[in-house]
Amino acid sequence: MSLLERAERNIDAVAWQGEIPIQNRYTVGLAGERFLRELKESGRLLGSRCPECDYVYVPPTLYCERCFEKLDDWIEVGPEGTVVSFTIVTQALDGTPLADPDILALIRLDWADSLLVHRLGKVSLDELEIGLWVKPVLKPKNRREGSILDIQYFAPAYHEE
Amino acid sequence: MSREVAIIGVGYTGFRALTPDVSYKELMYEAAVKAYDDAGVDPRSDIESFVTVAEDFTEGTSIFDEYVPDQLGAVLKPVHTIAGDGLHGFIAAYMQILTGALDIVAVEAHSKASNILTPQHIMAYAMDPVFNRPLGANPHFIAGLEMNLFLSETGTTREQCARVVAKNRRHALYNPCAAFGATIEPEDVLASDTVAWPLARLDISPHADGAIVVVLASKQRAEELCDLPVWVTGAGWCNDSFSLENRDWSSAVYAAKAGEMAYRMAGIRSPWQELDFAEVDDTFSYKELQHMEALRLCRPGEAGVLVEEGVTELGGDFPINTSGGSLGMGNLLDASGLARLLEVILQLRGEAGQRQIPDVTTGMAFGWRGLPTTSGAAVILSNGYEEV
Numbered sequence: 200m201s202l203l204e205r206a207e208r209n210i211d212a213v214a215w216q217g218e219i220p221i222q223n224r225y226t227v228g229l230a231g232e233r234f235l236r237e238l239k240e241s242g243r244l245l246g247s248r249c250p251e252c253d254y255v256y257v258p259p260t261l262y263c264e265r266c267f268e269k270l271d272d273w274i275e276v277g278p279e280g281t282v283v284s285f286t287i288v289t290q291a292l293d294g295t296p297l298a299d300p301d302i303l304a305l306i307r308l309d310w311a312d313s314l315l316v317h318r319l320g321k322v323s324l325d326e327l328e329i330g331l332w333v334k335p336v337l338k339p340k341n342r343r344e345g346s347i348l349d350i351q352y353f354a355p356a357y358h359e360e
Numbered sequence: 361m362s363r364e365v366a367i368i369g370v371g372y373t374g375f376r377a378l379t380p381d382v383s384y385k386e387l388m389y390e391a392a393v394k395a396y397d398d399a400g401v402d403p404r405s406d407i408e409s410f411v412t413v414a415e416d417f418t419e420g421t422s423i424f425d426e427y428v429p430d431q432l433g434a435v436l437k438p439v440h441t442i443a444g445d446g447l448h449g450f451i452a453a454y455m456q457i458l459t460g461a462l463d464i465v466a467v468e469a470h471s472k473a474s475n476i477l478t479p480q481h482i483m484a485y486a487m488d489p490v491f492n493r494p495l496g497a498n499p500h501f502i503a504g505l506e507m508n509l510f511l512s513e514t515g516t517t518r519e520q521c522a523r524v525v526a527k528n529r530r531h532a533l534y535n536p537c538a539a540f541g542a543t544i545e546p547e548d549v550l551a552s553d554t555v556a557w558p559l560a561r562l563d564i565s566p567h568a569d570g571a572i573v574v575v576l577a578s579k580q581r582a583e584e585l586c587d588l589p590v591w592v593t594g595a596g597w598c599n600d601s602f603s604l605e606n607r608d609w610s611s612a613v614y615a616a617k618a619g620e621m622a623y624r625m626a627g628i629r630s631p632w633q634e635l636d637f638a639e640v641d642d643t644f645s646y647k648e649l650q651h652m653e654a655l656r657l658c659r660p661g662e663a664g665v666l667v668e669e670g671v672t673e674l675g676g677d678f679p680i681n682t683s684g685g686s687l688g689m690g691n692l693l694d695a696s697g698l699a700r701l702l703e704v705i706l707q708l709r710g711e712a713g714q715r716q717i718p719d720v721t722t723g724m725a726f727g728w729r730g731l732p733t734t735s736g737a738a739v740i741l742s743n744g745y746e747e748v
């Protein structure tokens with residue numbers, strides 16, 4: 200044994216507790232800003248297209264991660280899309296139980312290739328399935344602040360308003 | 361073949377859900393003393409360089425890499441810490457010897473997960489701050505999304521995933537250093553609380569504490585120092601796009617590419633036939649199956665059937681995770697990949713005790729860096745014995 204002595208009683212095992220406040224600011228970047236401004240001002244969803252790879256990035260990026268070309272072809276995508284996968288989350292971020300489950304989904308917006316990660320709402324567990332057709336439900340324009348949360352959630356597209 | 365490299369010593373301590381009796385430095389010290397004793401080397405005079413694998417947020421210390429030399433016997437020596445899975449660190453140490461500049465190098469990774477009071481917050485803080493983190497969701501949602509897609513696309517069932525848990529927990533019963541050995545039925549897994557449907561609580565490997573140190577040496581030094589060198593015959597690693605938007609959700613392509621790189625180096629064309637066994641990341645139950653398929657240990661969609669038929673259990677044709685895997689030994693954070701490697705080393709030395717697989721010559725370890733990453737590494741080892 201490499202350690203000759205150890206704490207042998209639980210009450211002898213001393214621990215010190217530490218914490219630090221961590222705060223950061225994240226520049227969203229040129230492409231991110233273009234996406235978030237468009238969402239806030241017009242409620243439209245913007246992607247960037249690589250003509251070489253015929254691939255549309257949403258949220259848009261300034262470069263193609265497949266061929267490494269710079270991108271400058273901005274196209275409107277969605278607003279409807281298809282659920283590629285979903286999950287029903289029953290715990291909050293800190294692990295505590297949620298009163299209402301949180302439904303997260305991968306959504307392929309029409310005309311896009313990448314998958315947007317967002318929340319589903321106004322959907323019953325019965326109709327929840329891969330392939331479900333959904334549309335975004337936005338905050339009213341005066342409450343939008345240029346954030347991904349300007350989309351409140353995606354709801355089944357065939358529901359009446 | 362470039363310069364040959366062998367493992368000449370291994371030391372480990374743990375693996376337990378709690379280790380209140382020792383600090384992380386003492387865990388590392390204990391594993392290091394055992395590894396150096398096993399290798400018959402003095403760290404102060406014989407080991408030329410040290411690699412450790414750690415992450416500041418899980419250690420709770422900024423610039424954590426500065427905190428590693430003393431407990432490894434590495435003061436005033438070349439030391440560097442990398443971020444990744446333990447196998448990434450192992451490959452970094454391997455490459456140092458491949459350069460020809462160094463002959464004996466040690467690699468270390470550990471987990472003091474029981475000291476992390478807010479692990480889910482740390483995992484959530486690893487997500488894209490602008491597009492993903494504002495959703496404020498429990499980060500296990502990523503595993504839930506991936507598992508649902510995997511089941512739907514391959515026809516694998518939740519029951520088959522639950523069988524992985526039952527198998528690995530049972531294997532852990534035969535591993536004296538595993539923290540979570542148990543006899544449980546697949547039904548127990550299915551009946552456990554949902555976390556991110558279809559992922560349930562028992563589909564998730566619980567955290568454990570422990571440390572692992574491996575000593576590597578060039579062929580010449582290995583043959584001088586060691587009766588039972590275990591040879592590194594292949595290594596590969598790969599990262600898919602990290603973004604949730606652009607990664608390949610359908611298959612663990614990072615595992616497929618890491619595997620192909622390692623197979624190419626080892627001259628392996630048909631891994632299922634040419635390897636005797638494997639240790640494959642099982643941070644979540646479905647991950648073992650998804651990684652098996654990506655690593656070509658079976659055909660696509662076949663992994664669930666193989667676990668059902670008992671092919672991958674101890675005594676089966678192709679045992680997987682005889683150590684108990686992360687589900688049975690515990691999720692060791694950055695040390696998880698080294699835990700997979702540790703079992704391959706013990707099996708190839710014939711030191712796996714009750715869970716020893718007879719007549720093994722070649723095995724593979726595959727590690728995944730865990731949520732929310734798409735980063736994996738594969739290492740193939742051989743004891744140099746001829747196939748019987």
Ligand SMILES: [Zn+2]
Pocket residue numbers: 249250251252253263264265266267268
């Ligand atoms: Zn391109």
